[in-house]
Amino acid sequence: MRAVRGPVPRSGDVVVLDVADLFAGRTEHDKKAYQGAGKASGEANGVATHDETEELTEALLSGWWTSATRIGKFEGHPDRRRRPGPGLSSHSSGSPNNPASQNTASQNALSRNSVSPGETRPHGATEPGAEAIDGSDVRARTSALSAALSASPYFRGSPELAAAEARALSRYLTDLKLRHEVRDRTQAAILPDTKVVVGHGIGALIAYEALCALSDAVSVTFVSLGAAMCGPQQVFTRLEPAPRNEQGHWPAAIRRWFNVVAHSDPTAMIAPQLTERFGPGIEDEVIEIKTSCGDLQPYLLDRATGRALATGLVG
Incomplete structure (x- = not known):
């Protein structure tokens, strides 16, 4: 099992994406790897203006x-x-x-x-x-x-935590330079022998976009946990590749897709059934667990996640 945080590991059947720290610049590795990301002019690097980012942050908080x-x-x-x-x-x-x-x-x-x-x-x-x-x-x-x-x-009980999570997601969606760097690094972690990719929160969004870019070079079971794609419409409309006719793109690299959402997660209970956005084939399940922002463990301990992982590893 591999978690994409710090140097990219090179082997294993399962890749776990829980990567808020990766692009928030909280670790020494990321500060060096992504130094200057988002600081250059928006016109040159695809970075939205401060006002646009703040407006998106507000829209995300409003939806949550x-x-x-x-x-x-x-x-x-x-x-x-x-x-x-x-x-x-x-x-x-x-x-x-x-x-x-x-x-x-x-x-x-x-x-x-x-x-x-x-x-x-x-x-x-x-x-x-x-x-x-x-x-x-x-x-x-x-x-x-x-x-x-x-x-x-x-x-x-922390308003700072809610604001920080919204700004992190807003930054990923608006800072194209950072977005592509993070996505490229994620793609490098998904090897030909990878069987399962697990994405949590914003990590699920990053994993989804990385799998879209990989086409059918790999064939994996994707397990999205509290995925950002289940959030406000502003996230869905900004996906890469962009949805067509209000239908999200199904990555060729995904053989099977399990989507698990905690009933207590306001960031993912806006559209917990991803079938509504990406079409039939996704195995959606809303589970009753108590989870909190950035906490992956309750998801990993739930039977729904275990079943999805077992199916991906055996299938």
């Missing part, structure tokens, strides 16, 4: 926030393997064991501004106390959305 307001309605549903319909609600935010109840201000922000699934707030309309989210300043809205998201256990 809407998803987070829905997730509470699914907590504690007796069917542990299926996501209940929007009319069911058994979540109690007042429980002392619920991390969300520990952040009253952010929790109130979520409830004030929540919308029912499928609803959209009319342009310019506001709810009492929602002025910061619906105002004209992008930075103020980003700050308010991050604070609201801190009520979600997924972000562990």
Whole structure:
């Protein structure tokens, strides 16, 4: 099993992509490997302007926030393997064991501004106390959305974590130089004898794009866990290659695709059934696990992931 973090390993049946650190520049290897990425002019290197990146960050947070307001309605549903319909609600935010109840201000922000699934707030309309989210300043809205998201256990009560995750994804989607460097490095880790590629979060997005570029040079089982492609529409429309007729490209390198999403993950519960975006053939499953931002272990310990890995290694 290989994790693409640090120097690229050269052998093994399974490649695991959990690579937020890779392009966030948090390790010494990455600081050297990607020195200057994103600092050159946007015109020369395909880097979006600061305003464009901030607007995308806000859009991502907005999508996650809407998803987070829905997730509470699914907590504690007796069917542990299926996501209940929007009319069911058994979540109690007042429980002392619920991390969300520990952040009253952010929790109130979520409830004030929540919308029912499928609803959209009319342009310019506001709810009492929602002025910061619906105002004209992008930075103020980003700050308010991050604070609201801190009520979600997924972000562990930290508005900084929500904002950092959104900015990391926004950077990957807008900084083409960095995007292609990361994707090239990922491609180099997928060898002819690789049987399974596992991608988590943004790593699933990177793995998907790398597999698209590999065509049928390899044939793998792809296991996407809490994939960024399950997030806001702004991610889906920016895929490389771009979707055609609202249909995502199916990589020739993928023999079989398992998509596993935690019911507690607001970044992936916007479109957890990837079949809706990429067409039939994906084996989607929403599982009931408690996971948090950047935490891969709960996914790896779940039976759904184990079954997918076993199928890829044996098949």
